[in-house]
Amino acid sequence: MLSVYKKELRLYFVTATGYVFLAFMLLSAGIFTSLINFVYYSAAFEYVVKDMCFVLLIAIPLLTMRVFSDEKKQKTDKLLSLLPIDVKSIVLGKFLALCTITLIPAVIMCAYPFIISSYGVVNLKTAFSCIFAFFLLECTLCSIGMFTSSLTENQIIAAILCFGILLLCYMIPTIAENISSASSFTFRAFTVCAAAVCAIVFIACKKWLITLIAACIMEIPLLVIYFKYNELLVGKFASFSQWFAIFGKIDSFTNGVFDITAIVYFVTVTLLFICFTIQSENRRRWR
Amino acid sequence: MIEVKNLSKIYGTFHAVDNLSFKIERNCVFGFLGPNGAGKSTTMNMITGCLAPTKGEIIINGIDMSLKPEEAKKNIGYLPEIPPVYDDFTPLEYLRFVGSAKKIPKKELQKNIDYVMEKTNITVMKNRLIKNLSKGYRQRVGIAQAILGNPPVIILDEPTVGLDPEQIIEIRSLIKELGKNHIVILSSHILSEISAVCNNIMIISHGRLVVLDTAENLIGNEKTEKTAELEAKGEREKILEILKNTDGVTSAFWDKEKENTYIFKFMPQNDPREKLFYSFSRAQCPVISMFIKKSSLEEIFLEIIQESENTKTGGEN
Numbered sequence: 114m115l116s117v118y119k120k121e122l123r124l125y126f127v128t129a130t131g132y133v134f135l136a137f138m139l140l141s142a143g144i145f146t147s148l149i150n151f152v153y154y155s156a157a158f159e160y161v162v163k164d165m166c167f168v169l170l171i172a173i174p175l176l177t178m179r180v181f182s183d184e185k186k187q188k189t190d191k192l193l194s195l196l197p198i199d200v201k202s203i204v205l206g207k208f209l210a211l212c213t214i215t216l217i218p219a220v221i222m223c224a225y226p227f228i229i230s231s232y233g234v235v236n237l238k239t240a241f242s243c244i245f246a247f248f249l250l251e252c253t254l255c256s257i258g259m260f261t262s263s264l265t266e267n268q269i270i271a272a273i274l275c276f277g278i279l280l281l282c283y284m285i286p287t288i289a290e291n292i293s294s295a296s297s298f299t300f301r302a303f304t305v306c307a308a309a310v311c312a313i314v315f316i317a318c319k320k321w322l323i324t325l326i327a328a329c330i331m332e333i334p335l336l337v338i339y340f341k342y343n344e345l346l347v348g349k350f351a352s353f354s355q356w357f358a359i360f361g362k363i364d365s366f367t368n369g370v371f372d373i374t375a376i377v378y379f380v381t382v383t384l385l386f387i388c389f390t391i392q393s394e395n396r397r398r399w400r
Numbered sequence: 401m402i403e404v405k406n407l408s409k410i411y412g413t414f415h416a417v418d419n420l421s422f423k424i425e426r427n428c429v430f431g432f433l434g435p436n437g438a439g440k441s442t443t444m445n446m447i448t449g450c451l452a453p454t455k456g457e458i459i460i461n462g463i464d465m466s467l468k469p470e471e472a473k474k475n476i477g478y479l480p481e482i483p484p485v486y487d488d489f490t491p492l493e494y495l496r497f498v499g500s501a502k503k504i505p506k507k508e509l510q511k512n513i514d515y516v517m518e519k520t521n522i523t524v525m526k527n528r529l530i531k532n533l534s535k536g537y538r539q540r541v542g543i544a545q546a547i548l549g550n551p552p553v554i555i556l557d558e559p560t561v562g563l564d565p566e567q568i569i570e571i572r573s574l575i576k577e578l579g580k581n582h583i584v585i586l587s588s589h590i591l592s593e594i595s596a597v598c599n600n601i602m603i604i605s606h607g608r609l610v611v612l613d614t615a616e617n618l619i620g621n622e623k624t625e626k627t628a629e630l631e632a633k634g635e636r637e638k639i640l641e642i643l644k645n646t647d648g649v650t651s652a653f654w655d656k657e658k659e660n661t662y663i664f665k666f667m668p669q670n671d672p673r674e675k676l677f678y679s680f681s682r683a684q685c686p687v688i689s690m691f692i693k694k695s696s697l698e699e700i701f702l703e704i705i706q707e708s709e710n711t712k713t714g715g716e717n
Contacts, residue, residue: 115500116497116500116501117501119497119500120486120497123489123493124486124488124489127488127489128488187484187486187487188480188482188484189484189485189486190484191445191450191480191484192484192485192498192545194448194449194450194451195448195449195450195473195476195478195480195484196473196498196501196502197469197470197471197473197474197501197502197503198470198501199469199470398450398451398452
């Protein structure tokens with residue numbers, strides 16, 4: 114794992130990727146800090162962090178798009194397969210290198226609250242907990258980007274796919290506020306989601322029976338609830354969609370709460386996407 | 401030692417590799433031949449652990465690839481068809497990464513890198529970015545990667561592609577040298593290269609093993625038809641008549657490029673050369689020379705592949 118980690122980290126800095134990412138992040142942080150803290154005279158650094166989340170929509174796909182797809186394009190994925198390293202170590206090595214890159218701007222950003230504090234009263238605990246949550250958010254998004262990169266050998270497709278997922282996650286709170294809470298809508302929306310899951314299951318295993326079983330497991334309870342306990346479904350799709358609002362989890366930190374549930378959420382989603390990436394890479398070897 | 405038992409790779413209904421079994425015990429250079437799409441690269445990818453087989457076992461130095469892939473891979477060095485090199489690294493950085501991934505102890509790593517760079521003649525290029533190297537040098541960096549750490553089994557897929565004639569000779573002698581202390585499997589489309597370097601030859605067709613034999617046996621196989629060249633003086637019709645009427649001669653014709661030269665074919669178990677000598681003597685047609693033309697590997701390869709094609713077509717019908 115260590116050899117892959119070192120190699121990845123080195124690749125970020127022998128190519129422009131690492132420098133471009135750092136420059137982009139620090140420039141954005143600088144602009145937001147100047148605007149919010151110096152132009153509008155606010156002593157709250159957490160607003161800078163909250164606004165920085167938007168920058169991640171572009172920065173993370175750019176950083177992660179090459180992780181696996183470039184290896185496939187350059188045929189160096191074969192080297193990784195033939196070396197005595199298991200897929201888990203390769204994925205973890207690459208993920209840790211991504212975390213290290215994202216850690217650098219987060220660490221540099223830690224100096225900003227101190228600079229601002231010389232001009233006013235800054236709540237350092239809130240500022241640092243926000244930066245910490247921001248770093249965890251970056252890691253979670255990197256795991257999603259790494260997964261999309263493992264799906265294709267085209268870097269652009271990987272980046273667009275990652276951007277699409279992140280944009281959807283970013284917009285979910287706004288969408289959830291405006292969707293109907295009626296049980297009939299909830300039923301239809303869950304049925305569409307179940308159909309999408311079934312499609313993914315079929316693409317993954319190409320077996321009708323398993324797809325049918327998956328459809329039954331999801332749809333039968335839904336039908337029972339819809340016809341027997343209709344009121345249980347009211348407003349449930351909106352609350353269900355909030356599960357995917359990754360960016361929204363940072364809000365409690367900006368409000369001055371050190372939210373353990375959000376940390377557990379970030380760690381869980383990150384681990385889930387690392388597992389997906391390992392599966393995706395393993396599956397490629399079996400093809 | 402490499403042991404492959406009932407190895408198969410099936411894509412949908414297509415059998416890329418079909419029940420392939422072989423065993424290589426002693427150190428030597430193995431030529432791996434087969435027409436395009438015969439399953440050579442698939443087999444090599446499976447042996448090296450890059451691709452999972454549909455069924456079958458691969459045992460490298462007593463370690464089962466499916467049970468302990470990391471342990472088994474430590475015993476293999478592999479150069480795929482396209483050298484898997486990082487363009488943004490220098491050869492030195494690249495070999496350091498490969499060495500540490502192969503878990504070569506830090507103390508020995510530099511010594512190992514120096515050795516393989518010297519053997520593949522890339523020392524002068526060690527600090528240049530790989531993307532700025534020529535195709536030949538990239539290939540050599542790929543070979544250096546494969547032999548780094550001195551693995552007992554080395555698999556090379558077309559290692560001399562893109563090299564200049566001098567480099568080809570160097571790499572061939574390196575492969576020969578490696579064959580003394582390692583099992584080297586060499587896949588190449590250049591048959592003269594295989595016959596120059598390999599002691600053993602393995603031919604596969606349609607994913608199946610067709611021949612696994614020593615080069616000597618294969619070229620001088622008792623079952624294959626021999627071709628002989630005869631130079632004799634006398635009337636052409638008379639000489640051809642003697643040739644065609646002698647027991648054992650399967651076919652005979654005049655070599656149009658030379659005046660008194662004739663080509664005839666026979667099976668080794670029914671050698672007609674002695675009878676021919678006396679027949680020509682009786683007919684007063686002096687024989688100037690008569691010798692067996694050694695079959696080239698190309699001829700044998702084509703013959704074996706044709707035979708396997710016929711068997712397959714026959715089987716399907």
